[in-house]
Amino acid sequence: MTNDTEFKAWRVQEQDGEYEGSEQTLHVSDLPENDVLIKVSHSSLNYKDALSASGNKGVTRNFPHTPGIDAAGEVVEASSGSFSAGDQVLVTGYDLGMNTDGGFGEYIRVPAEWCVAMPKGWSARTAMIYGTAGLTAGLCVQKLLIMGARPEQGKVAVSGASGAVGSVAVELLASLGFEVVAISGKQDHADALKNLGATEVLGREALAAERKPMLKPAYANAVDTVGGGPLAELLKQIHPGGSVSCCGLVAGPQLETTVLPFILRGNNLLGVDSVEIPLADKQSVWDKFAGDWACRKTEASARDIGRGELDGALKAFLKGESSGKIVLDHSK
Secondary structure, three states: OOOOOEEEEEEEEEEOOEEEEEEEEEEHHHOOOOOEEEEEEEEEOOHHHHHHHOOOOOOOOOOOEOOOOEEEEEEEEEOOOOOOOOOEEEEEOOOEOOOEOOOOEOEEEEOHHHEEEOOOOOOHHHHHHHHHHHHHHHHHHHHHHHOOOOHHHOOEEEEOOOOHHHHHHHHHHHHOOOOEEEEOOOHHHHHHHHHHOOOEEEOHHHHOOOOOOOOOOOEOEEEEOOOHHHHHHHHOOEOOOOEEEEOOOOOOOOOOOOOHHHHHOOOEEEEOOOOOOOHHHHHHHHHHHOOOOOOHHHHHHOEEEOHHHHHHHHHHHHOOOOOOOEEEEOOO
16 A cells, blocks of 8 residues: 555535535545554444535534544554554544544544454444444443433433434334334334334424423433434423433534423433543444344445435435435445
């Protein structure tokens, strides 16, 4: 491998305040200087990728830029002792795809501290079916379990259930024996959510704004993937001692609530970060998904696209028209 080696990448350019992505030819020398050079075979599409591609400076400061916060493939070169050429690895989070060129390119070069050895029995494609979204869902469920969540306590709500994080959370919770109430603005996905294991599917009106600071308890625990008003409404409806793990902001970053759920019902709001957590914590969740937490229905329903389909798929994310898992296959 030389610095003159060419590869393809879907790259976003800025011109006169407008942002446009297209396939371009780059050289390995264009990549940042880091420990591990990886030939990427698969990536995964996430809401943060859509924000980066649209020029959101809170995600990506400088352009041109290659998005893709997830990547999986084979190590080509490694200057640290952690990995060797030929190793299969996956990378999610940290700065990948934000200000470091990401998985929408056929090669990435990243610090060794960002790389996780591929779980036993997994292909790169399988890893990217889960990706950051699956990792986040796993962390959300894990936090509920740590706080003592058990199926016999009652229903568990999942907001944004049709999304990439929510759908994995639905299947995982159902597989662990929980009665899952899926809340989604996409009622045409009700059958798909029931197939994942949801016992009930409600529209987003179930979390419509109520003026009352507290509502009748409806859920033992919950996973919130959307933030904003829906999260505030969920907090009003949790049984005493129950918890809500939260990880998203598509409904807005503001949270208008009172202390009442916390001081009258002893509820817990659990923040979930899947980006900057220690590598060992990521490896632990990946290994669970490769074992007892395997979400076979999610794996079977994932959709593969090529780089030429990225523009439309990312715009669908921003319009709220995306659902399920989308995997970028660089061979397509």
